[in-house]
Amino acid sequence: MEAPLLERSSDDIQLIGDDGDYLPARGAKAWWRVFCIETSKLWRIGGPIAFQIVCQYASNSVATIFVGHLGDVELSAFSIAISVVATFAFGFMLGMGSALETLCGQAFGAGQVHMLGIYMQRSMIILFATCVLLLPLYIFATPILKLIGQPDEIANPAGLYTLLIIPQLFSLSVSFPTQKFLQSQSKVGVLAWIAGFSLIGQTFWCWLFINVFGWGVIGATLAFNLTNWIAAIAQFVYVVVWCKDSWKGLSWSAFNDIWAFVRLSLASAVMLCLEVWYFMSIVVLAGNLNDAVTAVGSLSICMNIDGLETMVFVGVNAAISVRVSNELGLGHPRTAKYSVYVTLFQSLLIGILCMIAILATRNHFAIIFTNSENMQRAVAHLSGLLGITMLLNSVQTVISGVAIGGGWQALVAYINLACYYVFGLPLGYLLGYAANFGVVGIWGGMIAGVALQTLLLSLVICKTNWNKEVAQTTERMRKWGGQDTATERPSSDQLPISNGNVVISDKLNL
Numbered sequence: 001m002e003a004p005l006l007e008r009s010s011d012d013i014q015l016i017g018d019d020g021d022y023l024p025a026r027g028a029k030a031w032w033r034v035f036c037i038e039t040s041k042l043w044r045i046g047g048p049i050a051f052q053i054v055c056q057y058a059s060n061s062v063a064t065i066f067v068g069h070l071g072d073v074e075l076s077a078f079s080i081a082i083s084v085v086a087t088f089a090f091g092f093m094l095g096m097g098s099a100l101e102t103l104c105g106q107a108f109g110a111g112q113v114h115m116l117g118i119y120m121q122r123s124m125i126i127l128f129a130t131c132v133l134l135l136p137l138y139i140f141a142t143p144i145l146k147l148i149g150q151p152d153e154i155a156n157p158a159g160l161y162t163l164l165i166i167p168q169l170f171s172l173s174v175s176f177p178t179q180k181f182l183q184s185q186s187k188v189g190v191l192a193w194i195a196g197f198s199l200i201g202q203t204f205w206c207w208l209f210i211n212v213f214g215w216g217v218i219g220a221t222l223a224f225n226l227t228n229w230i231a232a233i234a235q236f237v238y239v240v241v242w243c244k245d246s247w248k249g250l251s252w253s254a255f256n257d258i259w260a261f262v263r264l265s266l267a268s269a270v271m272l273c274l275e276v277w278y279f280m281s282i283v284v285l286a287g288n289l290n291d292a293v294t295a296v297g298s299l300s301i302c303m304n305i306d307g308l309e310t311m312v313f314v315g316v317n318a319a320i321s322v323r324v325s326n327e328l329g330l331g332h333p334r335t336a337k338y339s340v341y342v343t344l345f346q347s348l349l350i351g352i353l354c355m356i357a358i359l360a361t362r363n364h365f366a367i368i369f370t371n372s373e374n375m376q377r378a379v380a381h382l383s384g385l386l387g388i389t390m391l392l393n394s395v396q397t398v399i400s401g402v403a404i405g406g407g408w409q410a411l412v413a414y415i416n417l418a419c420y421y422v423f424g425l426p427l428g429y430l431l432g433y434a435a436n437f438g439v440v441g442i443w444g445g446m447i448a449g450v451a452l453q454t455l456l457l458s459l460v461i462c463k464t465n466w467n468k469e470v471a472q473t474t475e476r477m478r479k480w481g482g483q484d485t486a487t488e489r490p491s492s493d494q495l496p497i498s499n500g501n502v503v504i505s506d507k508l509n510l
Contacts, residue, residue, distance in 0.1 A: 021332040038342040042319050048188035050315025052179075055195035057311040059202035059227050061304050063220040066206045068301075068369045074217055075370065076293050077154050079300035081161035082224075084280050085141050089134045089169055091276025095269030096130055097123055097176030099261065101321045102268070102407045104184030106473050108246075109329020113185075116246040120181040120239070121254035122261050127173035138166050149288040154296065157217070164221035171228040178235035183318050184325070185246060194234045202227040267409040274416035275400065278446065279303065281425060285432060285442050295439050298378035301369045302386045309354050309390045310397060316347055317401030324405030328473045333466030340402050340461060344395060351394025355387035378439075385443045392450045399457040406469055408460075415456050424449015 013030050015037075017023045025031050060082060068075040100123045107115050137144070142159025146152065182191055205226055209219025239247050283303065286295040320343045327336040358365070362383035366376040403412040428445030431437045437444070 019332075020330065022334040022338055024334070025338070034338050035342050035345075038339045039346065041323065042316070042339065042343055042346075045183075045186050045188055045322055046316045046319030048192035048315075049183060049318045050312045052188070052191040052195035053311040053315045053318075054308060055192075055199040056231070057307055059199050060224070061308065062199070062202050063206055063224050064300070064304060065369055066210050067217055067220050069371065070210075070216060072293050072297055072370070072372055072375065073153060074157070076296045076300070077157035078161055078217055078220065079296065080145065080150065080154055080158040080283065081141070081165065081221075083283055083300055083303055084145075085137060085158070085162045086165055086168070087276060087280050089137065090172065091273045091280075092134065092269050093127060093130060093169075093172040093176060094276070095272035096127055096265040097172075097180055098268040098272060098404050098409075099123065099265040100177055100180035101184060101318070101404045102264065102325060102409075103261075104180060105322050105325025105405060106329040106407075108184050109326035110473065111329075113246050114248060116181055116184065117239075117243075117248050118251055118253045119261075120177045120247075121251065122258060123177040123180070123265070124173055125254060125258070126262055126265055127176060128170070131170050131173050134169060135166070138162050138169065148284055150284075151292050154292065161217060161221055164218065165224055167225040168228045171225075171232040174236055175228065175232040178232070178239050181239060181246070182235070182243075183322055185243075186322060187243070190238050190242075191235065194231050194238075198227050198231045201230065264407075264409070267413060268404065271400070271403065271409045271413040271416060274413060274420055275396075278416075278420040278425070278449070279306075282428070282443055282446060285429065286439050289432070289438055294374060294378050297370070297372075297375050298366075298382060299439060299443075301366055301375070301379050302382050304369065305358070305365065306386055306389055306393065309351075310393050312350070313347060313394055313397035316343060317397050317404075319343075319401070320398055321401040321405035324402055328406065328470050331470050331473075333470045336405075336469070337464070337466045343398055344461075347394045347398045351391040354390045354394070358383055358387040358390060382439065382443065385440065385447060388447055389443075389450070392447065392454055396450060396454045396457065399454070399461060402461060403457075406464075407472075411460070412457065415453060415460075419453035419456065420446075420449045423452055 013027075013033065015022055015025070015030065015033060022034065025034050064075070064079060064082065067078040100119055103119050104116050107113070107119070141162035142155050145155035145158055150158070179191060182188065202223055205223035206220055209215045209223055213219060215222070283296055283299050286292070286299050289295045320340065323339045323343075324336050327333075327339065363376075363380045366379035370376065400412065403409060424446045426445075427448055428442040431441030431445045432439070433441075435441055
């Protein structure tokens, strides 16, 4: 029997229409109820994803913390290997894998569950090939780092450490597709558990290899590889064993129309890489300043702190991507729009709190990473810029998730290119070198690029025609997914919830 739209009461407000979409919200009470509903849905998905990604990122930070206590040169060289070379590859792989968010999310919302396993296999094939193409970056890291101006004392050990983390690169070809596959169905609890155990494992391996066996930075790279591969294998096993509805086994269909999928993957990769590489370039530019060891080390510590906050918002990014893609697949334009507005508001509040926390602890948080007083003073000097960056990231990262959920990767890529590389990066170079502001000038100019990008993307969100986006969803799946999707959608009173195994009435009783 069909559930009632709402229980009737004297102050009842009808929120959901007969088609399962929100009715226009009018008045403070209606908006408050929409806010509560969307907050619950967002964090049921985003909470576990944020926890998973924070743990994943913290695993890298754990290795950096252990290495940081070995010495300043070791910290700078290892940070270059992780923050520049590995992040360069990570950004490209994450972007290539993000195409799966668009297709799997919209296919799941449209009831095409059987296609998810084929999409995942297609993504794994593409990502493995991408790893092979990225190998020269790892093999020739030392001469590349010297070519872009890194001093020998940093470039030589960084090149060695980069060679040693090649296995971690290939783990991403399994890890990212399985993550996106599970996220699109809101099966995020298992990802959180795996990430939590991985963080514990990373801490143990680093302690064992560095403090007990005395293997130094080489021990940190070994722990880095081991942790990432254990997590990737655990995710794949869960998909094969416990996802029977969406995983139907290996299929040759994964190779069908693979170039259409590659094109969407490349658009996603360009969009995200322009963001990831932009902040990576700050560390590269700092390596050309006087006292490069202190400049690179202090920036790397700030980037680690910023990265932890960013990973929370990458979780929110993934959650809003799932929400938008699922709702577009279900044919609910107003629900997609309201979920975006609620998420942006909450993310902005979190960003403000993070900025306040950084400014309040500006003279103390660097102690976690280093015993060097000189390095701690350098970090404190940069803390104001770190706080502003964290505030901007709280909005910018979420908007990127909306773009992935809606399939607007190409548009966002153009905006990122103009704001980051035509405006922000040249401005940072001029302020840092021509105006002699050093690291502060480089970072300040690049923050201006992020601010411009955030403003333009906010305007795109405000101008979006969500009804048109719904109409384009089926065409996107046909074009990029390499199949003729059925036009039939699930009934309007059904919507996937956080465990991904059942559906509940979206006609909520309040």
